[in-house]
Amino acid sequence: FTVRLADGIADFQGRLEIYYEGEWGTVCNDGWDYNNARVVCNQLGYGYPLQSLISSGYQGDTYQRIFLDNVDCSGSESSLPWCSHSTIGVHNCGHSQDVALECSS
Template sequence: NIHWFCCCFLLGFARLAGGDGLCSGRVEVHSGEAWTPVSDGNFTLPTAQVICAELGCGKAVSVLGHVPFRESDGQVWAEEFRCEGEEPELWSCPRVPCPGGTCHHSGAAQVVCSAYSEVLLMTNGSSQCEGQVEMNISGRWRALCASHWSLANANVVCRQLGCGVAISTPSGPHFVEEGDQISTVRFHCSGPESFLWSCPVTVLGGPDCSHGNTASVICS
């Protein structure tokens, strides 16, 4: 209807919600009245490519597993998208109804775009392979929170940077830079991933991420 069309035109049809910035998070589409999550069932990388391009977030880096960025209220978009990857926006992609009109799923589809992909170590240490872990999130470098930071996460960072394996994850302000912006993203790496953004993600609350509580790593 006209009301639904106007809402989608003004607000956009797709967004990534619950992540740290506009370029990562749970895939949601606007129904004209509310934002509704899209099921991770049969969700593909070409569909993610269309969403990242539509949002001005570069290319899709990964489609994550079903660990939610935030709890869903149970409502799920009743269609599956069949994008080829070249469409100008998600609205243009072919869609098919979910079987029985209901999308049964283990979680919402989640996407990480390339604007949320670079990692480096800011170091006051003795080498380029130790320091505070920072990630480029939508064009801004942010330190990662140390709460729930694991050796498995650190191993992925070391591998991604060509720095061998993680020896330790020092706690406390070993490498803290004054005035750092701290991200509330929490990674759930199992260890063998090649890139940090390939790991499932959730978002922590602000109180867990006070200044000085930043993730760090010493690689081999």
């Protein structure tokens, strides 16, 4: 799936969203760590992750589905789909737990 950072002040920061079956959805921060962020920043063509952002500042809209939870990357994957994660659409999260991050440009 395609990934993007949405609603940031620049393309290299914002809420992490994935495009799946014709819609954009969010990723829950359960278990989110530096290795996960590193894979996303690399997939997007940016440098290393600078920081995780306060999720509540980048909450997804209530109509958005939460697609991924329990993402676990080693850091060497070329893209997010290669990381371990829960079944798409299965989660125990609310939008206040959406992943948001900033990558070095």
